[in-house]
Amino acid sequence: MHIAFLTPEFPHSKVAYAAGIGTSINNLVTALIKQGTKVSVFVYGQKTQEIIRENGITIHLIKNKKYPILGWFFYRKYIQNYCESIIKRDNISVIEAPDWTGITAFMNFKIPLVIRFHGSDTYFCHLEKRKQKLKNYWFEKLALQKAKAFIAPTEFAGKLTNLLFKAKNKEIKVIHYGLELHKFQNDFPEKYEKNLILYIGTLIRKKGVLELPEIFNRVRREFPNAKLVLIGNDSYDVKTNSDSTWQLMQNQFDKRDLENVDYIGKIPYSEVQNFIKKANVCVFPTFAETLGMVTIESMAMQKAVVNSNIGWANELIEDGVNGFLVHPENHDLFAEKIKNVLRDEDFALSIGKAAREKTEISFDITIIAKQNIEFYKRIINPV
Structure with a gap:
């Protein structure tokens, strides 16, 4: 079996951008190759047209193209034609694409198309209660209509997407994102920086970062030495039209609290683990997610996590057992859960240990890769 992935992002030095979608695809691709499956990755919207063969993966960089009119249509057809030529040449069995922006709208493949619900614009607009451009909804709905089947990282994401698009009569298979757990080891969980609170992710309204100033203020009333570290790109704010969400956050922090906040910005993915190891507790107050890779990465590193309790999160964490929802x-309760971890080292370590056990049961990429392979086989050769 030869599987292809069509994606706007992938973690490679020659790829323009990579975030959560790219990370989850890379984790899966690596595991699929280890199990003897051929994999090709088509990365569109790139600066160059190039084929890279590395670590058993064939990566096709598809150059971004501009057209005088109807670029959204003609570029999609260009991507389709390129993919079709490789599909035929390399005998690819199935192609997977994300729901975001409906990139496969107007594409017609001769092999089965599977769409994975990484999170469409429609999905996020619904969760954020934000108005969506009709064009975006139309593209995403048309893309879903052309798919043979869907994969959702959580049952919540699958059911909500199905409700929003009314994607009837097509199977939605729930398969979590996964981690190469051997790469997320914390051999000394008892060694950390006391009272260090860590947030990882883009500084953007939907991730709940504008709630952190109030939450942190409540924590520092009891723990004046508490420190908040923020890692991730800054971003534009859709509600205020500010170019910097970090600037909005600074304006909301108490001046004395701000002295204990360290915004590091984006750092290489390989360095993030060092900050997770240092953390006393990790916080993810997001309003919109399909699963949340940084949440399970922190859990795998044996960290107590205080996470949003919305929808998808209930499939990651059992509240009070292996994390907190x-x-x-609810700034008071969110802060209280953080303080509970900071107060008691043994409690923090026990929650962290249980969090690691949860990832071993639910997010082991070796197991998850097998689930994907069985699903692909069924789509390729339906009974």
């Missing part, structure tokens, strides 16, 4: 706008 709180609505981001």
Whole structure:
């Protein structure tokens, strides 16, 4: 079996951009190759047209193209034609694409198309209660209509996407994202920086970062030495039209609290683990997610996590057992859960240990890769 992935992002030095979608695809691709499956990755919207063969993966960089009119249509057809030529030449069995922006709208493949619900614009607009451009909804709905089947990282994401698009009569298979757990080891969980609170992710409204100033203020009333470290890109804010969400956050922090906040910005993915190891507790007060890779990465590193309690999160964490679930706008309770971890080292370590055990049961990429292979086989050769 030869599987192809069509994606706007992938973690490679020659690829323009990579975030959560790219990370989850890379984890899966690596595991599929280890199990003897051939994999090709088509990365569109790139600066160059190039084929890279590395670590058993064939990566096709598809150059971005501009057209005088109807570029959204003609570029999609260009991507399709390129993919079709490789599909035929390399005998690819199935192609997978994300739901975001409906990139496969207007594409017609001769092999089965599977769409994975990484999170469409429609999905995120619904969760954020934000108005969506009709064009975006139309593209995404048309793309889903052309798919043979769907994969959702959580049952919540699958059911909500199905409700929003009314994607009837097509199978939605729930398969979590996964981690190469041997790469997320913390051999000395008892060694950390006391009272260090860590957030990892883009500084953007939907991730709940604008709730952190109030939450941190409540934590520092009891723990004046608490420190908040933020890692991730800054971003534009859709509500205020500010070019910098970090600037909005600074304006909301108490001046004395801000002295204990360290915004590091984006750092190489390989360095993030060092910060997770240092953390006393990790916080993810997001309003919109399909699963949350950084949440399970922190859990795998034996960290107590205080996470949003919305929808998908209930499939990652058992509240009070292997982490904590709180609505981001409940600042008092969110802060209280953080303080509970900071107060008691043994409690923090026990939650972290249980979090690691949860990832071993639910997010081991070796097991998850097998689930994907069985699903692909069924789509390729239906009974």
